[in-house]
Amino acid sequence: MNKIKRIEILERLRENNPHPETELEFNSPFELLVAVTLSAQATDVGVNKATRKLFPVANTPQAILDLGLEGLRGYIKTIGLYNSKANNVYKACEMLVNLHNSQVPENREALEALPGVGRKTANVVLNTAFGWPTIAVDTHIDRVSNRTKFAMGKNVVEVEQKLLKVVPAEFKVDVHHWLILHGRYTCVARKPRCGSCIIEDLCEFKEKTS
Known part of the structure; x- marks a missing residue:
């Protein structure tokens, strides 16, 4: 896909x-994390x-620790893989309290260490x-x-690197949200809703649906 098409797609998504x-x-930032x-x-x-049930009770690292691991599990047990997720969140809270003064670090390396x-x-x-x-x-x-040929890659890292390369600076902060929402509601996995797509004429997917 050429640069002109990409910019038109981004402008339509922004509009x-x-x-x-x-x-x-x-x-x-902690609730988002x-x-x-x-x-x-x-x-x-x-x-x-x-x-919605957890955050009114515990929305800081220390509050999660005070809740306890079993207490945390009780709030998130409706979510898949809740046991391992509870363990991760609890351990992350320990690190935030002990290493970062209970603040979410604005630093990639520190975040990925959690x-x-x-x-x-x-x-x-970092984005949101x-x-x-x-x-x-x-x-x-x-x-x-x-699918659209906007930024092709064999895996998510390749796609990320391609997006970072081809998306102009003015669109970079928002493009993540535009693309995820477009994939969630229009360009869905099994049968994309091409007939209701605002970028259908620019998309280079060959097997468009009506």
Whole structure:
């Protein structure tokens, strides 16, 4: 795909959603960190249902530690892989209290050192909590980028690197949200909804649906 097409796609996505936001509910960098950690292989809807009960009770690292591991598990048991996620969140809270004065660090290396936090989660936190021009690539973004030919890669890291290269600076902060929402609601996995897609004429996917 050429540069002109890419910019037109980005401009349409921006016009359609000028101020995109994550669908995870949060009110602080710590709440976002917890929500994103819990969202692995789970839906944002499911995570929000759990955190609506958890965060009013415990929304700081120390409050999670005071809640205890078993108490934390009780709040997130409706989420897949809740045992391992509870362990990760609890251990991350210990590190935040002991190493970072209970604050979420605005630093990739420090974030990725936290249990349960990989590159994608760190990218989401840096982008959404701190406004960094990072691009977190999940299955939706990987699919949209490859299917449309916007930024092709054999894996999520390759797609991320390609996106960082081809997306102009003015779009970088928001492109993660635009692409994930587009993949979640329009360019869906089994049968993309091409007929209702605002970038259908620019997309280079050959097997478009009606």
